[in-house]
Amino acid sequence: MNISGKTAIITGGASGLGEATVLRLAKAGANVVIVDLQEDLGKALEAKIGANALFVKANVTSVDDVKAVVDAAVAKFGSVQILLNTAGIAKPGRTLGKEGPLALENFAMVVNVNLIGTFNVISQVAAVMAKNEAVDDEKGVIINVSSIAAYDGQIGQAAYSASKGGVMAMTLPISKDLARDKIRVNTIAPGVFNTPMMAKMPEAGRKALEAVVPHPKRLGEPDEFAMLVEQIVLNPYINSENIRCDGGIRMV
Numbered sequence: 001m002n003i004s005g006k007t008a009i010i011t012g013g014a015s016g017l018g019e020a021t022v023l024r025l026a027k028a029g030a031n032v033v034i035v036d037l038q039e040d041l042g043k044a045l046e047a048k049i050g051a052n053a054l055f056v057k058a059n060v061t062s063v064d065d066v067k068a069v070v071d072a073a074v075a076k077f078g079s080v081q082i083l084l085n086t087a088g089i090a091k092p093g094r095t096l097g098k099e100g101p102l103a104l105e106n107f108a109m110v111v112n113v114n115l116i117g118t119f120n121v122i123s124q125v126a127a128v129m130a131k132n133e134a135v136d137d138e139k140g141v142i143i144n145v146s147s148i149a150a151y152d153g154q155i156g157q158a159a160y161s162a163s164k165g166g167v168m169a170m171t172l173p174i175s176k177d178l179a180r181d182k183i184r185v186n187t188i189a190p191g192v193f194n195t196p197m198m199a200k201m202p203e204a205g206r207k208a209l210e211a212v213v214p215h216p217k218r219l220g221e222p223d224e225f226a227m228l229v230e231q232i233v234l235n236p237y238i239n240s241e242n243i244r245c246d247g248g249i250r251m252v
Helices: 016-027 039-049 063-077 104-129 158-169 171-179 203-211 222-234
Strands: 007-011 031-036 053-057 082-085 140-145 183-190 242-245
Touching: 007 016, 007 063, 007 104, 016 031, 016 039, 016 082, 016 222, 031 039, 031 063, 039 053, 053 063, 063 104, 082 104, 104 140, 104 158, 104 183, 140 171, 140 222, 158 171, 158 183, 171 183, 183 222, 222 242
Parallel strands: 007 031, 007 082, 031 053, 082 140, 140 183, 183 242
Antiparallel strands: none
């Protein structure tokens, strides 16, 4: 799908991997709808990009919020052709910790945002994409974000790994559901990237992570993730795939 002139909704778009993708797609000529709960960052990014950007504060777990995002996108730009779901949370905790079993509400919170929230956005945006006129036999492209934790979950990541594994598991069935509507669905599983969240980690921890990346032996840069998003949008034959973007890292 050609990017120029198309409209992209990016959840979690105010920072990190989402922000990098907002900037890359905008540079490629797309209209970008930045969806996030971080209003200050979202509005600043909107102002930085200019007229072809729109910030909408929304919680991805809310049907009403997501409908409002879609309505705002269509009202300003007329249609939506691209969706990137980067919104997510990590709330680590061992299944059995020093204080007892992991609180079920903590497990449910992570699954609700990362998995159910992702599906909520997919379903609402797909309903609008399906109304598009097909161009080159395409109406839309949906890209979800999982994690290498879906494959190589670490201690304390039961909830996170389960939620991200669920995102990967629904890639194929959703792509089959939406094939008749000419909408492609893919998922990216990022490794360790140089995001604001990672910047909070002690230097020793960052160096330890870099050391286990086979090549290149460093953290990924957010724009490298955004490059993959761009390539998936551009290539009409990439569909139903879960793609690792991790420098070859395999956590043990």
